[in-house]
Amino acid sequence: MLVSATEMLNKAREGKYAVGQFNINNLEWTKAVLLTAQENNSPVILGVSEGAGKYMGGYKTIVGMVNGMLEELKITVPVALHLDHGSYDGALKVIEAGFSSVMFDGSHYAIEENIAKTKEIVEIAHAKGISVEAEVGSIGGEEDGVVGAGEVADPAECKLIADLGVDMLAAGIGNIHGQYPENWAGLSFDALEAINNLTGTMPLVLHGGTGIPADMIQKAISLGVSKINVNTECQLAFAAATREYIEAGKDLQAKGFDPRKVLAPGFEAIKATVKEKMELFGSVNKA
Numbered sequence: 001m002l003v004s005a006t007e008m009l010n011k012a013r014e015g016k017y018a019v020g021q022f023n024i025n026n027l028e029w030t031k032a033v034l035l036t037a038q039e040n041n042s043p044v045i046l047g048v049s050e051g052a053g054k055y056m057g058g059y060k061t062i063v064g065m066v067n068g069m070l071e072e073l074k075i076t077v078p079v080a081l082h083l084d085h086g087s088y089d090g091a092l093k094v095i096e097a098g099f100s101s102v103m104f105d106g107s108h109y110a111i112e113e114n115i116a117k118t119k120e121i122v123e124i125a126h127a128k129g130i131s132v133e134a135e136v137g138s139i140g141g142e143e144d145g146v147v148g149a150g151e152v153a154d155p156a157e158c159k160l161i162a163d164l165g166v167d168m169l170a171a172g173i174g175n176i177h178g179q180y181p182e183n184w185a186g187l188s189f190d191a192l193e194a195i196n197n198l199t200g201t202m203p204l205v206l207h208g209g210t211g212i213p214a215d216m217i218q219k220a221i222s223l224g225v226s227k228i229n230v231n232t233e234c235q236l237a238f239a240a241a242t243r244e245y246i247e248a249g250k251d252l253q254a255k256g257f258d259p260r261k262v263l264a265p266g267f268e269a270i271k272a273t274v275k276e277k278m279e280l281f282g283s284v285n286k287a
């Protein structure tokens with residue numbers, strides 16, 4: 001059964017590790033993440049962007065697929081199904097469709113409007129036991145059409161949003177979606193520390209988890225980060241493994257064109273990436 005992300009993130013915050021949010025794109029992605037979580041006895045969050053939601057046929061399709069896998073693959077670790085960077089309307093739709101967690105990303109609004117809309121989503125979601133993530137500041141780069149300027153969050157604004165009763169808070173701290181450029185200045189730990197000091201025990205969320213060096217991940221966790229989002233890294237691993245299969249001409253060999261064979265190397269590459277992240281984040285054996 002899907003669970004809200006609240007309990008797993010509060011436990012992570014207390015135990016000084018982070019739960020990975022891995023974005024899903026199709027059946028193979030979903031199955032790879034769920035099986036890896038089960039094999040590593042790790043809680044996990046399946047992230048769905050609005051673009052991926054449309055691609056997969058709609059939110060109800062995803063809820064049906066994930067619930068079916070939880071039962072038939074015998075997944076017993078805690079799993080949350082979470083809308084990633086949701087709009088106000090998107091958040092309402094997934095709440096109706098049966099997601100167990102939602103991010104309302106109001107970071108592009110003025111703070112007053114971000115507060116007003118986040119407050120409404122918190123009331124609606126909490127009435128159904130669904131956890132809520134909000135965002136302050138912004139994540140640089142682009143993810144599935146969501147473009148951010150990369151403004152470092154104002155700690156006082158973070159406190160205003162945290163006080164609305166959200167279950168987790170994403171704050172821009174110099175993190176970027178996609179691959180980090182060579183000249184990236186790194187995470188702003190001064191900002192993270194100030195946000196952590198002002199928001200008490202709020203689980204903080206680190207977006208743009210692809211390619212952040214291990215020492216920065218550890219330091220971020222020590223400063224309250226309890227959820228880390230990874231998307232691009234699984235996509236890169238999937239694409240590289242699929243390319244290798246095709247370039248080696250394996251699709252031309254006996255039955256090698258069977259989609260279950262063509263997609264298998266990418267599936268295994270996602271599993272390896274997710275396992276590596278779970279080990280780095282410290283969530284193995286924390287289910």
Ligand code: G3H
Nearest residue numbers: 178207208210229231232
């Ligand atoms: O919301 C999802 C993430 O922040 C993923 O970022 O694609 O850089 O790993 P990433």
Ligand code: ZN
Nearest residue numbers: 139207208229
């Ligand atoms: Zn993100």
